Amino acid sequence: MNDTTDTLLRKKKIARPFLYLSPSAQSVLLVTALLLSVQVLMLAATKSYGALIVIASSIAGFFTADLLYAKRIVRCRLSPLADVVQGIVAGMLLPSTFSPVTVFCIALCTVLLLKYLSGSFAADWVNSAVLIAAVAWIVGMSSFPETDLTRDILQIKNPSFVLIQNGVFPITGIDRAITETLNNTVFGFVNISIPDGYISLLWDTHSVIPAFRFNVLTLLSSIVLFAWGMQGLLVPSCFVIVYALLVRFAGPAIAGGVAGQGDMILALCTGGTLFYTVFVVQQYGTLPLSKYGKILYGTLAGIFAFLIAGCGMSSAGMIFTLLCANVVSPLIQAAEDKRDAARLRAALAENRKGRAGR
Known part of the structure; x- marks a missing residue:
């Protein structure tokens, strides 16, 4: 302990003497939820109400499955923040034209099945949002757009x-102005120019x-x-x-x-x-x-x-x-x-040899 730390401990009582080596799971989920909410707000700003309804249905499916699992099947704590994050992700992976009732049912059944097989949050070996999207694709394949890439x-x-x-x-209204500005400033220094449309591809x-x-x-x-x-x-x-x-x-x-x-x-x-x-x-x-x-x-x-x-x-x-x-x-x-077990056995065997040699 150095002098600075010793002085700090004498002057101030530290309520939490332990530090996280990395952000906690709850902190990661909270920040992820906030970042995803920005995209949800953009959907609202662009009047994509169908997408918002699908996302809400997905979140409702996660919440309902979590509630049923925690209260009826296994007595455990709810994980609402994880439900929000996974519900938003799953909803955003689905077409906005998908039936909200179908989305709710798929999310409810899929999450319940995963929880029954694997356990609560972080115990799944398969991504729940991806599995929901896969089931939705099988059920409503026609709702997913076909590719224009030939x-x-x-x-x-x-x-x-x-x-x-x-x-x-589609090219947005401000695409040309931003593209021209970038070509005259950032890309102009290296004699590179980008055509109109790429800003729109990045933006929406x-x-x-x-x-x-x-x-x-x-x-x-x-x-x-x-x-x-x-x-x-x-x-x-x-x-x-x-x-x-x-x-x-x-x-x-x-x-x-x-x-x-x-x-x-x-x-x-x-x-x-x-x-x-x-x-x-x-x-x-x-x-x-x-x-x-x-x-x-x-x-x-x-x-x-x-x-x-x-x-x-x-x-x-x-x-x-x-x-x-x-x-x-x-x-x-x-x-x-298997590798870790082999290393542990080798280390124990080496330790026993060392003791026997003494």
Whole structure:
């Protein structure tokens, strides 16, 4: 204990002498809920009332399932903050045209089943929001939009620019002014210019699925979560890097184009890639514990994303990408447990040898 600490302890009585090495689960959930609420407010500002009703139905399903599980099945405490976060995430993964009653029923049954099989919050080995979205896709496949990304477009150097010109991504009124300002200032110093439409792609894609819309807000949320140490960087980094590199180099080659000209911006800004990376891929209980396990998990998730979601604009590709990753995660964790047990046995054997030698 140094002099400064000794003086502080004499002058002031510290009520909480222990410090968290990392933010608590409740703190992470609270900040995540606040960040997600910003996107919900944007949905309200853009008069996306259908999406708001779907999100409310999803939250209601989570609350009802949690209440039934806590009061009727197993006597345990409720986790309302976790219900809010997972309810918002699940609702944002679904089309705004989906039936609210169906959303409530799917959320209620899915969450109850997961709780019965796995236990309370953080005990699930599969992401509850992703599983709800997968069930919703099976039940109402027609509600999920079809992709506008064809093989011919993938052979072009900048598919996103072609889609913007074709009106797939509407251009906002302030897009041109912001683009011109950036070209004259930030990008002008390195002799680079961006065409009109990319700001709109980042700001609001106007997708029927809310999680696909506000990429800028999702990026800002990632800065908050990563900078405050509320989420690790290892899994998201491996996931995004592997997926983006495969899109860049393997995507055009498979489609018959020139390798190395894949549109990474389109892949990351559509299909909910950023939203899944920030808010979904690291749910409690679904990740391996070791550093190498997380690297392997993120790498496999990136490969699954390329094989299932393709080069972007898939309405359900990331849903089944995360489900596949969730299935692989217990296998990685089992390998980790087996390795740790072997190390422990070796250490105990070495300890016994040392004692016998004495």
